[in-house]
Every structure is written in C-alpha cells, then in structure tokens.
Amino acid sequence: MEQLSFLAIPAVGAKLTPEQAMRLAISEAAKGSARVSPNPQVGAVVLDRDGGFMASGYHEYFGGPHAEVNALKNFSNQQLQGAQVYVTLEPCAHEGKTPSCAKMMAKLPLAKVVFGLIDPNPLVAGQGAEILKSAGIEAELFSSADKKAEDEIRLLLEESCEAFLWNFRNKKVFVALKMASSLDGQVALRSGESQWITGPESREYVHYLRACYDAVLVGKGTVEFDDPSLNIRHSTISKKNKVIVIDAEGDLLHKFADLKMTQVHDSADLLWCVSAELSEETQKKLAKLSNRPRVLFVKTKVAGDLDLQDLLAQLYALGLRSVLVEGGAFTASSFINCSLVNRLYLFQAPIIMGSGGSLSWTNSVRIATMSEKLKLQNPRYQVFGNDFLITGVL
Numbered sequence: 001m002e003q004l005s006f007l008a009i010p011a012v013g014a015k016l017t018p019e020q021a022m023r024l025a026i027s028e029a030a031k032g033s034a035r036v037s038p039n040p041q042v043g044a045v046v047l048d049r050d051g052g053f054m055a056s057g058y059h060e061y062f063g064g065p066h067a068e069v070n071a072l073k074n075f076s077n078q079q080l081q082g083a084q085v086y087v088t089l090e091p092c093a094h095e096g097k098t099p100s101c102a103k104m105m106a107k108l109p110l111a112k113v114v115f116g117l118i119d120p121n122p123l124v125a126g127q128g129a130e131i132l133k134s135a136g137i138e139a140e141l142f143s144s145a146d147k148k149a150e151d152e153i154r155l156l157l158e159e160s161c162e163a164f165l166w167n168f169r170n171k172k173v174f175v176a177l178k179m180a181s182s183l184d185g186q187v188a189l190r191s192g193e194s195q196w197i198t199g200p201e202s203r204e205y206v207h208y209l210r211a212c213y214d215a216v217l218v219g220k221g222t223v224e225f226d227d228p229s230l231n232i233r234h235s236t237i238s239k240k241n242k243v244i245v246i247d248a249e250g251d252l253l254h255k256f257a258d259l260k261m262t263q264v265h266d267s268a269d270l271l272w273c274v275s276a277e278l279s280e281e282t283q284k285k286l287a288k289l290s291n292r293p294r295v296l297f298v299k300t301k302v303a304g305d306l307d308l309q310d311l312l313a314q315l316y317a318l319g320l321r322s323v324l325v326e327g328g329a330f331t332a333s334s335f336i337n338c339s340l341v342n343r344l345y346l347f348q349a350p351i352i353m354g355s356g357g358s359l360s361w362t363n364s365v366r367i368a369t370m371s372e373k374l375k376l377q378n379p380r381y382q383v384f385g386n387d388f389l390i391t392g393v394l
Contacts, residue, residue: 006031010053019149021045021086022116022142026156028058028067029088034211034237035061038321040161042089044071049082049111066092068101077109084112086142088157090119093127102128106135116142116157120168155378162393163213163322166342173312174322177394178209178345179332179361186358187329195226198349201385206326207234209345213324215242215271215315219331223252223259230326231264242269244315244323245293246331248306250274253285256293267291271318273311275300308338333364336374341394344376348388 007027010016016024028043036042036059044067046054057070065073068091072080091101091113105113113132118141119125132139142157144150158165163174180198181187187197196203210216210232222228223245230243243261245252253272256262261270270293274282279297286292296314299307315323325335335341367373376392383389 009056012054013048013052015051016045016047016053017051018086018114018142019144019146019153021047021084022088022114022153023156024056025067025086025088025116026153026160028056029160030058032059032061034208034239037062037163037212037214038167038319040089040164042067042087042161044068044085044087046071046075046080047084047086049084051084054079054083063097066098066101068105069098072105072108081109082111083109084114085110086114086116088116088160090115090117090124090126091128091132092119092121092124093131094121094123100128100131102131106131106137110137112138112140114140114142116153117161117165120165159378162343167321171316173316173320174342175312175325175335175340176209176213176322176343176345177325177332177335177341178206178347179327180206180347180349181361182349182351182353182358184352184355185360185362186353186355187327187332187361188359189353190357190359191225197351197353198347198387199385202347202349202387202389204234205384205389206347207232208237209324210241211237211239213241213322214320215244215323217244217246217323217325217331219328220245220247220252221330222326222328223247223261227260229260229264231261240265240269242271242320244271244273246273246306246311248273248275248278248298248300248304250278250282250285250295253282253289253293256289257291262291267293270294271296271315273298273306275304275306305334308335308340312340327361329359329361329363332361336362336365336394343391344394345389345391347384348390350386350388 007024025043025045029041032041039062043058045056048054055071057067059067093102129139166174216230232239232241272293272295276297299310301307379392
C-alpha cells in the first residue's frame with residue numbers, strides 16, 4: 001500500500017481521456033488509505049457527456065459514504081444527464097453499512113459507468129454491473145486502446161486495494177514487512193541497538209503505514225530492547241491501532257504493566273502470541289496481572305518456533321485483515337522463510353554498519369542457488385530525506 005503523490009483536481013469542464021479519468025480515480029482512492037479497512041480504497045470521477053470533468057470523490061472512512069456517493073452527491077438529475085462515471089472498483093450491489101451504490105446510480109440518468117476491477121466479494125462479483133445494465137446504463141470493465149497504458153493502470157488498480165483483494169481471493173491476512181537497514185543490509189547491532197538507522201522523514205512515513213494496516217507485529221526482542229510504543233504518531237492522522245507481540249514463552253508478561261505500549265494502548269488492542277504448549281503456565285502469569293493483554297495460544301513447530309500460519313489464521317478469525325510486520329531481524333526472516341510476506345517496504349539509510357557486529361534482516365534466509373533468489377515484483381522507489389525506500393510484492 002503505497003501513498004501516492006495525489007494528482008491535482010482538474011478544473012470543471014477540463015477534458016479527460018478515459019486513461020486520465022481512471023488514473024485520477026486511483027489517486028483519489030489513495031486518500032482514504034488510512035481509514036477504510038477492512039473495506040477497499042475506492043475512488044470515483046464524474047465526467048459530463050463530452051468528457052469534461054465534473055467532480056471526484058473517494059471512500060473516506062469505514063462505514064462512511066462510498067466513493068460514488070461522494071462524487072455524485074452535489075448534482076441534480078438534469079446535470080447528470082448523459083454523464084460518465086469512472087470508478088476503481090465495481091459499484092457494490094448489496095446493502096451493508098451503506099446503501100448499494102449500483103442501485104443508487106441506476107436511478108440516475110447516467111450514460112456509462114466504467115470500473116477498474118470486478119469486486120471479488122461474492123455479494124457483488126458482477127452483480128453491480130448487472131444492476132446498472134438493467135437500468136439501461138452502459139457498465140464495462142476499464143480497457144484502453146493503448147495496451148501499455150492499460151497494463152500500467154491495471155497494476156495500479158490491483159495495488160490500490162491489494163489487501164482487500166487478497167482477503168477475498170485467499171481468505172487470509174495480508175502481510176506487509178517493513179524494515180529499516182543500512183546500505184549493507186544491517187538492521188541492528190548485535191546488542192540489539194537499532195535507534196535510529198533512518199531519518200525523521202522515513203519514520204513519519206512509517207506512522208502513515210501503520211495507519212494503513214489493521215495491526216503492527218513485532219517480536220519479543222524488539223519489545224525487550226527498544227520498549228516501543230508502536231502507536232500511530234502522524235502529523236495528520238489520529239487513529240488507534242492494534243499491536244501483536246510474538247513472545248512464544250511469555251517471557252515479557254511479568255513486566256507487561258511497565259511497557260510503554262501499555263501506556264498508549266487499550267489492553268484489548270494488545271495481542272500476545274504464546275506457545276499453546278505453555279497455556280497452563282501462561283494462565284498463571286496472567287492471573288497475577290491487573291491489566292493484561294489478549295493472549296493467542298499458537299501451535300508450535302518441531303523446532304519450538306510458533307507456527308506463523310496458525311497465528312495468521314487466528315488473526316483472520318478475529319477480523320484482522322492486514323498486518324504490518326516491523327521486525328526485528330529474526331521475526332522478519334521467519335516470515336520470509338515461511339513465504340508469508342505479500343509486500344515489502346525496505347528503507348535504506350546512507351550508512352554502513354558492517355556485518356561483523358551487526359544483524360542482517362535476512363540473517364536466517366538461505367538459498368542454495370541463484371535460481372532460488374527472491375525477486376521483488378513491480379518495485380517502486382521513493383526518497384524520504386536522505387533515505388531511500390523500495391517497495392514491491394515479494
């Protein structure tokens with residue numbers, strides 16, 4: 001989930017091509033990225049019968065009006081006669097927290113609705129388009145005579161709601177991994193010290209990323225050494241988040257009340273992942289706490305490590321749909337070794353730490369031949385201060 005540089009809103013009446021209209025809709029969709037989960041980001045653009053810009057809108061927050069409603073709300077039927085709507089995702093057919101967008105649009109004198117993606121939700125999945133067609137409105141999946149542009153836009157559409165698509169297609173939690181490293185791939189000293197590798201601009205962006213995912217996940221080592229708050233501290237975003245801590249033996253529960261995260265989070269938003277084999281011992285530890293986290297008892301593998309597949313399945317059952325893994329090195333490597341990372345955010349600072357006294361974030365990742373190398377798909381690059389970010393699908 002990459003924060004886009006938002007496109008400028010055109011002047012009313014400015015002519016837009018279908019490609020420009022859909023790119024603008026994608027840009028608008030990104031404005032809701034921190035507030036819409038578990039819904040997808042959606043943006044919409046309204047053009048008049050001649051292709052002139054009328055308005056745009058986006059889904060601003062979960063439970064709020066959808067993009068189509070926000071884009072169309074200020075127009076009369078007369079003004080919308082023959083209008084065209086470009087929307088990133090097929091208009092919803094079902095009634096949920098909000099009315100059906102397809103049914104709303106079917107009552108308007110629109111000429112055409114072009115949508116970027118078919119909604120994978122079985123409550124929609126083509127039904128939104130059929131509602132529009134039944135009302136005499138053209139409803140079609142976006143395409144372009146310029147195949148290169150079409151492919152680029154199709155990729156942007158998929159990325160704009162990648163967690164939502166993954167959830168419905170696979171019934172699993174979408175996992176993003178964020179790491180901050182030196183130029184030589186080191187994320188901490190052997191002692192565990194890691195603050196700070198990257199600069200303040202990168203750290204501000206990380207707080208934006210935290211707001212885009214349902215929860216932040218860290219390992220015991222990160223909590224033990226850094227005692228982080230792991231809340232969202234962003235200049236324009238005020239939002240609570242959930243924190244997941246992997247602490248297989250429950251070692252940190254005895255000092256739970258003294259951790260910084262307990263000062264800024266409700267205990268119900270702190271999820272402690274402990275080995276199912278230590279259930280009885282853990283319950284005894286919890287009984288001594290006046291303020292306690294929610295504990296997930298997770299299956300263990302033969303080597304004693306927690307089964308991350310089981311952990312993610314439990315998170316999905318709890319309603320979490322996306323997780324941002326923030327390390328450290330062992331936790332990052334564990335998720336990569338289990339092929340559980342969907343997207344990587346790698347921040348690199350212009351420093352060298354040396355491998356002799358440091359930890360690499362891929363320390364336990366092993367490949368035997370170059371044919372087994374892990375490749376980042378569709379990489380994108382951004383600069384934050386002196387730092388460099390590369391993100392892509394892993």
